[in-house]
Amino acid sequence: MDRRYIFLFMIYRLIPFLAAALPVLLAAASSHASESGRKIDIAGPVTAEVIRVIDGDTILVAAKPWPQQTMEVYVRLRGIDAPELKSACSATRDAGRQAREALNSLTVGQGPIQLTHISGDKYFGRVVADMHLSDGRNPAQEMLSAGYVTPYDGGGKPKTCSNGW
Incomplete structure (x- = not known):
């Protein structure tokens, strides 16, 4: 055939x-x-160590999502917005530096943190999460109470220098 x-x-x-x-x-x-x-959410908690503070609302962590596995990921703290460090407005840049230093002071030497309510962010490679320090405090709430940041729900942000920063 x-x-x-x-x-x-x-x-x-x-x-x-x-x-x-x-x-x-x-x-x-x-x-x-x-x-x-x-949209996929992870309830957590995921244990992590703060590697460094990027700005007043973002940190780089070494997360431990499962045994013997560690991954570095940028975490945007849920519910807050810090002044931009790269703003054209000098008052905003100054406020941004103060917010970054305040977040750094809250997280330095705190040991392991817990990330909860973790979801993807609009920027690839970053997540949005609630963060709790080893003593149970929520740095986002601490930053809001101290006036370093403003509430943020994911919408648009004002781009003026007249918002107090």
Whole structure:
């Protein structure tokens, strides 16, 4: 028998199987696509060590999500917004430095921290989370109470120098 005929015969025999498998494959693909657009939250807690404070609302941590595994990740503290360190406004830059120093003072020497309510951020490679120090304090709330930061819900931010910073 000619090779072309053998190949066509094999394809002909596979058609019923392919026709039966196609709906299953399409359903699986659409299910995966809908899951990829869904926001995923991790309740935590995830234990971490603060590596350094980036600014008044972001830290770099060494997180330990499971035994014998450590990963470095930038964490935006949920619910607050600090003045920008790279602002065109000198008062905002000064306030940003004060906020960074205040967060640094809260976290230095605190030992392990706990991250909870962890979710993805709008910037790749960073997460948003609630953070609790080893003594139970929430640095975001401490920063808000002291006036270093403002409440933030993920919306737009004012870009003026007249907001007190």
